[in-house]
Amino acid sequence: MKVLKFGGTSVGSVDSIKTVINILEENLAKGERFAVVFSAMGGVTNRLIEIGKMAASGNPDYIEFLKGVEERHFAIVRGLIPVKSQSSTFAAVRGLFNELEDILRGVSWIKELSERTLDLIMSFGERLSTMVITEILKSKGIAAEFCDARQIIHTNATYGMGDVNFEITNKQILEYFAKNAALQCVTGFIASTAEGVTTTLGRGGSDFTASILGAALDAEAIEIWTDVDGMMTADPRKVTNAFTIPSISYAEAMELSHFGAKVIYPPSLQPAFAKNITLKVLNTFNTDFEGTYVQKAANGKEYAITGISSIDEIALVNIQGSGMIGVAGISGRLFTALSNNAISVILISQASSEHSICFSIDPKNAQKASEVLEKEFATEISLGHIDSISIEKNLSIIAIVGEGMKKSTGVSGKLFSVLGKNGINVVATAQGSSELNISVVIAKSDLSKALNAIHGVFFQSETRSLNLFIVGVGLIGSTLIEQVRNQTQYLRTEKFLNLNIAGLSNTKKMLLDIDGIKPENWRDRVMDEGVKTNLPAFVQRMIELNLPNSVFVDCTSDKDIVQYYQILLDASISVVTPNKVANSGSYSEYVSLQRTALQRGVKFLYETNVGAGLPIINTIQGLMASGDKFLKIEAILSGTLSYIFNNFSSENRFVDVVKEAKAKGFTEPDPRDDLSGADVGRKILILAREVGVPLEPEEIKISQILPGNCLNAPTVDAFFKELEISNNYFAENQANAEANGEKLRYIATLENGKASIELKTVDSSHPFYNLSGSDNIISFTTERYKDRPLVIKGPGAGAEVTASGVFADIMSISSYLG
Ligand SMILES: NC(=O)C1=CN([C@@H]2O[C@H](COP(=O)(O)OP(=O)(O)OC[C@H]3O[C@@H](n4cnc5c(N)ncnc54)[C@H](O)[C@@H]3O)[C@@H](O)[C@H]2O)C=CC1
Numbered sequence: 062m063k064v065l066k067f068g069g070t071s072v073g074s075v076d077s078i079k080t081v082i083n084i085l086e087e088n089l090a091k092g093e094r095f096a097v098v099f100s101a102m103g104g105v106t107n108r109l110i111e112i113g114k115m116a117a118s119g120n121p122d123y124i125e126f127l128k129g130v131e132e133r134h135f136a137i138v139r140g141l142i143p144v145k146s147q148s149s150t151f152a153a154v155r156g157l158f159n160e161l162e163d164i165l166r167g168v169s170w171i172k173e174l175s176e177r178t179l180d181l182i183m184s185f186g187e188r189l190s191t192m193v194i195t196e197i198l199k200s201k202g203i204a205a206e207f208c209d210a211r212q213i214i215h216t217n218a219t220y221g222m223g224d225v226n227f228e229i230t231n232k233q234i235l236e237y238f239a240k241n242a243a244l245q246c247v248t249g250f251i252a253s254t255a256e257g258v259t260t261t262l263g264r265g266g267s268d269f270t271a272s273i274l275g276a277a278l279d280a281e282a283i284e285i286w287t288d289v290d291g292m293m294t295a296d297p298r299k300v301t302n303a304f305t306i307p308s309i310s311y312a313e314a315m316e317l318s319h320f321g322a323k324v325i326y327p328p329s330l331q332p333a334f335a336k337n338i339t340l341k342v343l344n345t346f347n348t349d350f351e352g353t354y355v356q357k358a359a360n361g362k363e364y365a366i367t368g369i370s371s372i373d374e375i376a377l378v379n380i381q382g383s384g385m386i387g388v389a390g391i392s393g394r395l396f397t398a399l400s401n402n403a404i405s406v407i408l409i410s411q412a413s414s415e416h417s418i419c420f421s422i423d424p425k426n427a428q429k430a431s432e433v434l435e436k437e438f439a440t441e442i443s444l445g446h447i448d449s450i451s452i453e454k455n456l457s458i459i460a461i462v463g464e465g466m467k468k469s470t471g472v473s474g475k476l477f478s479v480l481g482k483n484g485i486n487v488v489a490t491a492q493g494s495s496e497l498n499i500s501v502v503i504a505k506s507d508l509s510k511a512l513n514a515i516h517g518v519f520f521q522s523e524t525r526s527l528n529l530f531i532v533g534v535g536l537i538g539s540t541l542i543e544q545v546r547n548q549t550q551y552l553r554t555e556k557f558l559n560l561n562i563a564g565l566s567n568t569k570k571m572l573l574d575i576d577g578i579k580p581e582n583w584r585d586r587v588m589d590e591g592v593k594t595n596l597p598a599f600v601q602r603m604i605e606l607n608l609p610n611s612v613f614v615d616c617t618s619d620k621d622i623v624q625y626y627q628i629l630l631d632a633s634i635s636v637v638t639p640n641k642v643a644n645s646g647s648y649s650e651y652v653s654l655q656r657t658a659l660q661r662g663v664k665f666l667y668e669t670n671v672g673a674g675l676p677i678i679n680t681i682q683g684l685m686a687s688g689d690k691f692l693k694i695e696a697i698l699s700g701t702l703s704y705i706f707n708n709f710s711s712e713n714r715f716v717d718v719v720k721e722a723k724a725k726g727f728t729e730p731d732p733r734d735d736l737s738g739a740d741v742g743r744k745i746l747i748l749a750r751e752v753g754v755p756l757e758p759e760e761i762k763i764s765q766i767l768p769g770n771c772l773n774a775p776t777v778d779a780f781f782k783e784l785e786i787s788n789n790y791f792a793e794n795q796a797n798a799e800a801n802g803e804k805l806r807y808i809a810t811l812e813n814g815k816a817s818i819e820l821k822t823v824d825s826s827h828p829f830y831n832l833s834g835s836d837n838i839i840s841f842t843t844e845r846y847k848d849r850p851l852v853i854k855g856p857g858a859g860a861e862v863t864a865s866g867v868f869a870d871i872m873s874i875s876s877y878l879g
């Protein structure tokens with residue numbers, strides 16, 4: 062024996078009822094006995110309540126509304142019963158509506174709608190849908206019978222939510238099914254008192270009917286047919302990567318539903334749970350879906366948690382006072398007072414100091430709760446034993462649920478860490494000792510971000526998203542996007558990571574799209590759909606979107622953009638940049654950015670500030686963290702100058718080599734920054750700060766390699782002209798070095814807290830002699846690397862190596878976020 066139950070949407074239209082009939086026919090073909098429970102057609106119950114209220118308030122429009130409901134049922138008859146056999150069903154439908162009209166007329170006369178009358182009015186929903194579907198089945202030659210559950214399910218006279226008398230009900234069900242062998246089509250939701258007065262079963266009513274029947278008949282399974290693919294790991298409207306849970310335990314289902322998961326209402330399935338009956342949640346509109354199995358013990362779990370659910374809107378009440386410490390009975394009185402006033406408590410948390418108790422409730426009860434408590438504790442308040450009763454609104458609860466938590470450590474660590482890394486403040490938290498649920502209260506504005514971020518870390522084999530907001534799509538920015546494009550597939554399949562470009566801006570246009578801007582067509586999209594660039598608005602919008610795992614990538618050399626880093630880090634958004642401006646401004650600004658990132662639990666990464674993709678900053682940070690002390694840094698830090706000195710000879714002109722360096726993408730957007738030594742100055746300044754020397758920009762001693770006319774050229778074009786004029790100046794330097802078997806090197810040194818940069822010549826015995834292309838070389842002498850320094854060498858400029866350094870920083874944020 063099996064019991065099937067079809068919900069409102071499953072019986073809501075001609076097409077959906079056709080699908081239901083197919084499902085029933087397939088079951089009949091298997092030859093096993095089953096019963097089927099139907100809800101009212103989708104929306105009908107609510108409509109009937111509305112109609113009842115209209116009638117009671119004397120609004121005659123209820124008659125029109127009733128006609129509408131009747132027409133929906135007629136349409137089903139017309140659509141699904143052959144014309145020749147329609148008339149008797151029409152008559153039966155009409156008969157029920159006549160009866161309902163009489164009742165409503167009575168209601169409108171006496172202008173009163175009792176709970177009892179409302180139950181009677183609502184009962185027509187299930188009676189109509191079930192009767193009509195029974196007739197459809199009969200018209201197809203199926204031996205189906207209409208079963209009015211009021212005959213067999215008996216409750217007390219608590220209208221709106223009758224208390225079932227299981228002793229009588231079970232007996233009646235068994236007797237009824239023993240006598241009636243045909244396929245029973247049972248009205249969900251409704252019952253009656255022993256005296257035959259109609260009652261209803263409350264929330265989840267038709268599921269309850271199925272569960273009562275299943276339990277009484279010892280069914281091997283109960284199938285709940287609904288309009289979604291079973292129970293999901295999270296609400297799919299809020300969490301893009303939510304997926305169906307194949308198997309869940311009764312207890313988990315209870316916990317999830319308590320926090321808002323609405324597919325089934327497990328409390329109503331209690332009778333079936335008590336008999337260990339397997340429940341399957343199936344989708345009428347996707348019969349290929351295997352279903353979510355709800356059983357006593359869930360089958361093999363892949364993840365530490367089973368699902369995440371949430372309540373969008375709660376209020377948090379906090380009652381605190383030093384007079385509460387050690388006083389017995391405070392919480393007893395507190396919760397009794399609430400319960401006496403029908404205020405239900407969703408979550409409770411009390412610190413072991415007993416100084417405060419906080420609990421969450423439905424915000425519509427907030428005012429009342431405050432009044433109730435002020436009254437209850439009037440004496441304590443007047444004596445100052447309780448200081449305050451405060452109520453905070455605009456909060457949400459998220460609960461992670463799963464039996465797996467009992468076995469795995471670190472679940473709560475993971476939860477709080479992902480919230481922290483996304484800058485989500487936890488206002489209150491509670492974990493039951495059953496270890497089935499950990500709940501956190503957070504700001505409502507963070508709900509969607511939190512749900513997605515939590516889902517991402519707990520269901521890792523599902524793809525996680527990192528949301529990138531890239532500003533500046535010149536050489537480095539566009540190369541980065543190209544690299545992202547080439548790696549999309551790899552990252553998805555190997556790292557379960559989706560790099561979602563959620564925002565892009567060049568100097569003219571900007572575009573934000575949370576669904577992602579594809580690296581394949583970003584240029585066209587920014588051109589076609591972008592709006593005029595407005596950096597403050599871009600940043601503002603990023604913050605408002607409040608997406609989880611957001612990263613701001615600054616690929617400009619803009620000096621003004623830096624002010625936004627602070628704002629972004631403060632909003633818990635990580636920043637990655639090759640732009641050196643922020644770290645080479647005032648020391649206090651440098652420190653402030655570092656601190657903010659630390660405090661907010663986000664990352665500020667800038668490996669490419671020095672030596673492009675070469676691992677220089679990371680190496681220093683590693684050595685510093687592990688306690689090494691830097692004694693000396695000697696380095697060639699300009700890819701451009703390195704290239705120039707490696708390629709300039711008596712055979713070519715200086716200006717042409719500089720132009721080559723620019724064409725190869727080694728120079729700064731303005732090559733004067735390279736040749737003036739300013740770029741190297743910024744880099745040694747950053748290195749100094751990283752090793753703990755708090756220098757200011759003006760403390761770096763930079764010796765110039767350019768004659769004054771070049772240095773002072775007003776524009777880049779003028780600069781190149783001056784370089785041509787000054788060719789002999791460089792040729793001479795170069796020739797002298799060549800004649801001595803030496804090479805020109807622009808070397809930055811940090812020693813004894815002082816930094817300087819000088820043009821030097823080195824002979825073949827010097828480690829900086831053998832360089833080629835845009836090579837940088839950095840030699841660290843530290844306490845641990847004293848006799849032989851630690852040396853890092855390789856190309857230190859260029860689009861590919863720089864973009865890949867930026868990419869690596871982005872990936873390190875992804876692993877940090879877990
Ligand atoms: N080229 C290289 O080898 C390396 C470059 N870097 C740094 O990377 C950054 C980018 O360099 P490149 O791509 O070579 O320069 P680029 O000049 O090719 O690109 C910078 C882009 O940013 C845009 N931009 C400037 N201000 C903007 C704003 N406020 N909003 C939107 N877009 C803006 C510019 O129009 C330009 O398209 C610079 O800070 C540079 O110092 C760092 C390491 C190596």
Ligand SMILES: N[C@@H](CC=O)C(=O)O
Pocket residue numbers: 669670671672673698699700701702727728729735740857858859
């Ligand atoms: N222009 C810079 C690029 C890297 O920071 C250089 O030449 O080194």
Ligand code: NA
Pocket residue numbers: 668669670671672673674675676677678866
């Ligand atoms: Na680097």
